[in-house]
Every structure is written in C-alpha cells, then in structure tokens.
Amino acid sequence: MVGVDDVNLIPRGMAMKTGAPAGWSHFDHDADIGVRGTGPTLATAFEQAALALTGIITEEPVAAAQAVAITCAAPDVETLFVDWLNALVFEMATRQMLFGRYEVAIRQDGECALEGQAWGERVDRERHRPTVEVKGATFTALSVWQDANGLWRAQCIVDV
Amino acid sequence: MDVNRFTRVSETEWHVEPHGAMRVPAVLYADEDLVEAMDDKVYDQMVNVATLPGIVKASYAMPDAHWGYGFPIGGVAAFDAQKGGVISAGGVGFDISCGVRAMLTGLRAGDIEPVKDGLADALYKAVPVGVGSHGEIDLDADQMDAMLAGGAQWAVERGYGEAADLERIEEGGRMAGADPACVSDKAKKRQRREMGTLGSGNHYLEVQRVETIFDMAIAAAYGLEKGAAIVAIHCGSRGLGHQIGTEFLREMAVEAPKAGIVLPDRELACALIDSPLGQRYLGAMRAGINCALANREIIGHLTRGVFAGFFPDARLRLLFDVSHNTCKVERHRVNGEARDLYVHRKGATRAFGPGHADLPAALRDIGQPVLIGGSMGTGSYVLAGTALSEQRAFSSACHGAGRAMSRHAALRQWKGRQVVDELREKGIVIRSPSMRGVAEEAPGAYKDVGAVVDAAEKAGLAKKVAFVRPMICVKG
Numbered sequence: 062m063v064g065v066d067d068v069n070l071i072p073r074g075m076a077m078k079t080g081a082p083a084g085w086s087h088f089d090h091d092a093d094i095g096v097r098g099t100g101p102t103l104a105t106a107f108e109q110a111a112l113a114l115t116g117i118i119t120e121e122p123v124a125a126a127q128a129v130a131i132t133c134a135a136p137d138v139e140t141l142f143v144d145w146l147n148a149l150v151f152e153m154a155t156r157q158m159l160f161g162r163y164e165v166a167i168r169q170d171g172e173c174a175l176e177g178q179a180w181g182e183r184v185d186r187e188r189h190r191p192t193v194e195v196k197g198a199t200f201t202a203l204s205v206w207q208d209a210n211g212l213w214r215a216q217c218i219v220d221v
Numbered sequence: 222m223d224v225n226r227f228t229r230v231s232e233t234e235w236h237v238e239p240h241g242a243m244r245v246p247a248v249l250y251a252d253e254d255l256v257e258a259m260d261d262k263v264y265d266q267m268v269n270v271a272t273l274p275g276i277v278k279a280s281y282a283m284p285d286a287h288w289g290y291g292f293p294i295g296g297v298a299a300f301d302a303q304k305g306g307v308i309s310a311g312g313v314g315f316d317i318s319c320g321v322r323a324m325l326t327g328l329r330a331g332d333i334e335p336v337k338d339g340l341a342d343a344l345y346k347a348v349p350v351g352v353g354s355h356g357e358i359d360l361d362a363d364q365m366d367a368m369l370a371g372g373a374q375w376a377v378e379r380g381y382g383e384a385a386d387l388e389r390i391e392e393g394g395r396m397a398g399a400d401p402a403c404v405s406d407k408a409k410k411r412q413r414r415e416m417g418t419l420g421s422g423n424h425y426l427e428v429q430r431v432e433t434i435f436d437m438a439i440a441a442a443y444g445l446e447k448g449a450a451i452v453a454i455h456c457g458s459r460g461l462g463h464q465i466g467t468e469f470l471r472e473m474a475v476e477a478p479k480a481g482i483v484l485p486d487r488e489l490a491c492a493l494i495d496s497p498l499g500q501r502y503l504g505a506m507r508a509g510i511n512c513a514l515a516n517r518e519i520i521g522h523l524t525r526g527v528f529a530g531f532f533p534d535a536r537l538r539l540l541f542d543v544s545h546n547t548c549k550v551e552r553h554r555v556n557g558e559a560r561d562l563y564v565h566r567k568g569a570t571r572a573f574g575p576g577h578a579d580l581p582a583a584l585r586d587i588g589q590p591v592l593i594g595g596s597m598g599t600g601s602y603v604l605a606g607t608a609l610s611e612q613r614a615f616s617s618a619c620h621g622a623g624r625a626m627s628r629h630a631a632l633r634q635w636k637g638r639q640v641v642d643e644l645r646e647k648g649i650v651i652r653s654p655s656m657r658g659v660a661e662e663a664p665g666a667y668k669d670v671g672a673v674v675d676a677a678e679k680a681g682l683a684k685k686v687a688f689v690r691p692m693i694c695v696k697g
Contacts, residue, residue: 089627091260091287092294118352120657136475147467154411154460157353184353191352192657193421193697196315197467199290200474200488220290220315220463221422221628 082212085113088202090218095202096146097216103138103205106213107145108163111179114146114198115160117221118153119189123161125180131165134174139205141173142215146198149179150219157184159191196220222259233284233680237264242272242485250613250680251284255672258625262288263295269485270298274493275306277555277562281614283569284676285623285668290314290470291489294568297617299553301562302494307482308502309491310473312565313548315466317509319424319457320544320570321592322390322517323603324537326528328450330430333692336531337650341693343527344426345652348520350697351421352654355414358519365409366401368416369461372511373518373542381417382518388581389539390514391571399511400504404461405468408505411460412512417519421655421697423621423662424456425597426520429689432600439605439686442587443540451689452528452537453601454520455594457546458513465509469502494563503548510547517542540603541590545570545620553615564615572606572618572683591683593674594621597651598644598664600690602674609681618683622670631666632657640664644694653696662696 083105088095094117098110115123131148135141145165153159158181165177184191196219203217227235227249235256237247247267249256263286270292271280277299286295291311300306333340349356358381360368368375373394376382387394419426431449434440445451458465473490476498482491492499525537548565555562573580573589580589591604599622610616626634637656640663644651653659671688678685 087629089629091262091627092289092624094628140471140475143471147471150467151407151411151464157355186351186353186654189353190655190657191421192655192661194352196463197470199311199315200470200490201290203488218290 083109085109085116087113087116093218093220095216095218097214099212099214101212103213104165104167106215107142107165107167110215111146111149111160111163114149114195114219117195117219118191118193119159121189123159123189124182125162126182127180129156129179131177131179132175134172136172138169138173139203141175142205143198143200143203143217145175145177146219150195150197152179158182159184159189193221222256222261222264224253224256226264233676237268239271243268245271245276246279247271248279249282249286250676250682252676252679255284255676258668259286260288263293266291266293267296269489270296272485273307273489273491274482275300275304277301281617283617283619284680285619285621285673287623289567291486292565292567295619295623296567297565297569297614299562299564299615300494301560306494306563307491308494308499308548308563309489309565310466310469310502311488311490312567313506314546314567315463316457316546317462317465317506318513318544319546320513320517320542321453321455321594322521322542323540323590323592324452324521324524325444325540326450326452326537327535328532329448330450330692332532333428333450337693340428340527340531341650341652341695343530344524344693345695347523347527348426348695349418350654350695354418356417358416360413360416365412368515369401369404369508369511370399371395372514376515376518381522386518386521386539390542391544394514394518396507396510396514398503399507401508403501403504404465404508408461408464408468411464415459416516417523418459419456419520419697420459421658424697426524426695427453427691428693429453429601429691431687432690433688435685435687439587443590443603443686445603445687452524453592454517456516456520458509459516461512462509465505469505472498506548510544513544514542541592543570543590543592551615553611566617568620569617570620572610572616574606574608574610574616591618593619593670595670596622596664596667597662597691597694597696598647598649599670600688602670602685603687603689604674604677604683605686607681607684610683613681619673619677622667622673624666625668626666628661631661631663634665635660635663649691650693651696659696
C-alpha cells in the first residue's frame with residue numbers, strides 16, 4: 062500500500078451490512094484527496110468507496126431518484142476499481158447528476174468485470190452546495206486488499 | 222523531507238546522484254526551508270522519473286514541488302524520441318494545459334474600488350463556475366473537432382476573443398499536431414457544454430492590483446504599473462482534458478509492461494513516443510491543449526463583456542497566456558548539441574528567456590511572462606524567463622504556491638464564511654457557489670508563494686517582475 066497514513070483517516074459513513082462493518086473514509090494527499098471503501102465483500106468495498114467519492118463533492122443528502130447502469134471490465138481488480146470510479150465521474154459530469162446509493166456485482170474469472178447501478182438526482186446547486194468537481198480517479202495510492210480480519214478495502218487518490 | 226538525502230550544490234540546488242535504476246540525476250530547485258517542508262514522496266517521484274527510458278540530462282523538480290501522480294507536481298522531464306524516449310500521461314496531468322492568463326485593463330485599482338461588489342457579481346454571473354454549471358456554447362461534432370484543431374484561433378474566428386490576443390498565447394493560440402480523431406467520444410461528450418467554464422478547486426478568475434514592481438524595465442515592457450488593475454484567469458481543458466488524462470493513464474498503465482517498459486510504480490505509466498499509443502496520446506493531448514487555449518480565450522471574452530458594462534472605454538489587452546501542464550516538443554542544447562526533446566511540465570511553467578524565437582516580437586528581447594498563481598488571500602507573481610532558465614531546467618519555472626495542508630485539514634481549521642469575511646476586511650471580495658470550497662482553498666492552506674518565487678529567482682529559473690494582490694476572486 063502506497064502513501065497512506067492511517068492517522069489521517071477520517072471515518073465518515075459507517076453502516077452494518079451482512080454482519081460486518083462497512084464504511085468509507087477520505088485520506089489525505091498533498092493537493093488532492095483519497096477515497097477508501099471498506100466492507101465484508103469486495104463489492105461492498107467498491108460501493109462504499111463510491112460513497113466516499115460523493116462525499117468529496119457534497120455533504121448533503123442525494124435522493125435516489127434515477128438509476129444509471131454502469132459496466133466495467135479490467136485485467137485486474139485494482140484497475141477495475143479505478144474504472145468504476147471513473148465511470149461514475151463520467152456519468153456525473155455528462156448527466157449533471159450526483160449519486161447517493163450504489164450497488165455492484167463483481168465477477169473475477171480471468172478478467173474482472175463489474176455490473177452496477179448508481180442511484181441519484183440532478184445537481185441542485187442550492188440544495189447540494191457542491192464543493193468541487195472530481196477530475197478523475199488515479200493509480201496513486203491504489204490498493205484493493207483483504208485484511209487479516211477478512212474485511213475488504215479499496216482505495217485510491219482522486220484528482221480534484 | 223530530510224535535506225541529507227540530497228547533495229547540496231548551492232543554496233537552491235539539490236541533487237540526487239544516479240543510483241539503482243536511475244539513468245540521470247534528479248535535481249531539485251528550492252531553498253532549505255522549502256525542501257524540509259516537502260513531502261518525502263517528492264524525492265521518490267523525482268527519482269522514479271529519472272529511471273524512465275530516454276530521459277535527458279536530469280529529472281527536475283521546482284520549488285513548489287509536491288506529491289503528484291507518478292511525476293511530482295512541479296516536475297520537469299525531457300525525453301528524446303530517438304533514444305527510446307517515452308511520453309507520460311501522468312507527466313502532463315489530468316487537467317491538460319491548465320494555465321494562467323493575465324489581461325491588462327488600462328484601469329487603476331482606484332477605478333475598480335467603487336464598483337467592486339457589482340463587478341464581482343457581474344463576473345460571477347457571466348463566467349460559469351463550479352459543479353453543475355455549463356456554458357452557453359453547445360458544440361456539435363463538427364464544431365468540437367474544429368475547436369480541438371483550432372484552439373484559441375477557433376475561438377477568435379467564432380467571435381470569442383480578439384485576433385491581437387493570439388500572439389500573446391503560447392503556440393500562437395493553436396497547438397499544431399492536434400488530432401481530434403485521437404480524442405474519444407466520451408471526452409468530447411464531457412466537453413460539449415463546458416466551453417467557457419472555469420471549473421472548481423484551485424481555479425479562479427481574479428481582478429488584481431499591481432502592488433509591487435521588482436523590475437521596472439521588464440514591468441514597463443509588460444505594461445505593468447504599480448496601482449494598475451489586471452485580470453488573471455486560472456483554468457484548463459475542463460472535462461475533455463480530464464477524460465483524455467483518465468483514459469490514457471489507464472491504457473498506458475496496462476500497456477507499458479507489454480511494451481517492455483519497466484516501471485518502478487504503475488502510476489508512472491507511459492508509452493514510447495515512437496509507438497502507436499504514444500502518438501495517439503500526443504494527438505489527443507495536443508487537442509486537449511487547444512481546448513484549454515480556447516476555453517481561456519472564451520473566458521477572457523466574457524470578462525471583456527462584463528468590463529465593457531462598467532468601463533465602456535476600457536480595452537482589455539492580453540499580457541500573456543501560459544500553461545503549466547503540458548508536453549511539448551522543443552529544441553534545447555544538450556552538451557552543445559541541439560536536440561528536439563519532448564519536455565513534460567507537470568505543474569511547471571515554461572520560462573523562455575530573452576531572444577527565444579518562439580516569443581512574439583514585442584516580448585522577444587525581454588523574456589516570456591511567467592504567471593504564478595498564489596492563494597486568494599495573499600497574491601500572485603509575474604516573473605520573466607531569463608537567459609539562465611534554459612540551462613537550469615529546459616526553461617522551466619514554478620507554477621504556484623502549492624498546498625501546505627490537505628483539504629480536510631483546511632476544513633478542520635476554517636469555515637468558508639469566516640474566510641470570506643476575513644478577506645473582505647482586507648479588501649478582497651470573494652464570489653463562490655461553495656463555502657466549503659472556499660474553506661478548502663483558504664489562504665492559510667497554501668504555502669508562502671513569496672518563498673517559492675524567491676527560491677525560483679535565486680535558482681535562476683525566472684526573474685521577479687511584479688507582485689499582484691487580489692481585489693476580486695471568483696472561485697469555482
């Protein structure tokens with residue numbers, strides 16, 4: 062794992078799912094910001110990291126009014142994670158939407174593939190008070206791993 | 222960063238001699254305090270860049286260097302295609318051709334003062350800023366390709382700017398070699414409604430007062446006088462550049478091992494210049510440069526429209542428009558031999574010295590304006606390229622202050638409203654859609670831009686010409 066100082070971890074959303082803790086956090090980078098998702102499954106970690114992505118842009122609630130389907134495929138699970146976040150960045154930018162709920166299924170049989178849904182609504186500048194737009198997810202501090210307790214974690218730096 | 226990791230060559234020059242897989246030395250220009258304040262990852266990243274194939278002379282880092290994506294932000298590296306050199310999407314960055322333009326208004330700061338709030342409101346209304354904003358220009362497929370090939374020249378032809386601006390923009394306002402066919406449909410889709418938008422984060426449009434002149438002769442040649450009001454615009458290639466960066470960073474990361482390029486870290490992803498992927502990236506990246514040049518030209522045009530409403534006789538003239546996230550082919554002398562090199566500047570500003578053939582006639586004897594953005598509370602600098610710049614780091618200088626603390630740390634320390642009120646006390650008017658964004662960009666979250674430019678001047682990277690302080694700051 063590269064460039065992560067756990068002292069800087071700021072726990073944000075915490076939820077219980079399938080009996081194990083799931084949650085997301087941000088971690089510090091000189092100019093930008095890191096997103097990390099944690100969960101009992103790889104898919105949950107990806108979903109939680111996506112919530113961390115939303116958390117960079119807004120701290121306000123986002124209604125799950127419209128669903129957008131996301132599919133990605135990559136040679137490895139870390140690249141898949143970057144692809145997943147970048148697919149969300151693209152959909153947010155072109156649809157002028159924010160997402161507040163995510164659900165993904167991940168298949169690993171040779172190549173890695175993701176099928177997911179992101180639920181959200183059109184950006185409302187008054188209500189969401191968006192802070193910053195995300196330019197893209199990077200390969201910096203990119204890591205997807207399962208810790209000794211069986212928890213999955215997925216993280217990388219995003220450029221803002 | 223521990224200064225003992227370097228060999229100190231002078232007060233402002235620090236070397237890492239080649240070791241391990243390094244092909245050339247790594248050279249950092251900064252004073253001791255700046256080096257000590259830097260993240261250790263600057264060392265790692267400048268050393269990593271020195272291992273890349275075809276690198277020439279050294280891997281350089283500027284006084285404002287900080288942790289980037291593979292390359293340090295504030296990194297400069299030149300590669301020779303004929304020696305197996307590479308091109309790196311991370312060495313250019315996500316915001317391709319992000320840069321600064323400065324426009325002379327012909328007005329005094331005292332002319333602005335009585336209308337400061339109204340002018341701030343009008344600029345904030347005219348120039349789309351922040352998340353969820355979009356411009357009035359909606360490009361169809363043909364217009365998009367024309368913009369990507371034509372840059373600021375396209376904007377001027379469409380009536381968004383003045384022909385006289387073009388010689389004051391790098392590359393005459395149009396980057397040659399751009400290939401819109403190398404830009405994905407997704408990147409074009411992302412840009413469709415984003416022409417003439419400022420973006421967010423550290424991007425800004427400011428009205429500034431020239432507060433200090435350091436070099437009277439150069440300032441006079443640039444048209445800068447103490448007490449004058451100028452406009453500065455900092456932004457880049459918007460969604461199109463971000464999408465190009467995203468796609469090519471990923472493709473290079475996946476393809477580099479297959480091409481036999483050994484990377485110390487995957488984030489250093491690159492491709493051989495003389496490869497189909499390298500050439501495709503060049504075509505797309507140059508189109509991204511044109512997008513940024515067109516974008517800043519359009520924002521300049523919108524700004525002129527607003528000023529005309531307040532000051533009908535004012536004529537806003539472009540001082541210069543310069544990028545700090547690019548890779549450009551430039552001729553440099555290396556050991557007495559002229560070579561065409563692919564110079565990456567990631568968070569570093571080109572700084573051509575006097576006599577450079579690429580400078581417009583009006584600036585050729587003086588040197589290129591180097592525009593350095595500081596924080597919204599402190600100020601910015603205008604520097605000039607010098608004869609020494611070429612010898613130091615392929616005619617490159619710093620680009621800004623660099624963050625002193627993370628966005629979260631800034632949020633823990635400041636509230637947006639408090640920052641706005643404190644700046645108003647200092648006579649600086651802020652307009653932004655996001656108070657959290659203002660807190661993240663609080664002046665105290667940035668390093669001392671003065672220390673950065675002092676180090677740049679001492680190191681011979683560029684010469685100080687003027688210090689400017691914001692009066693109005695429109696922030697995304």
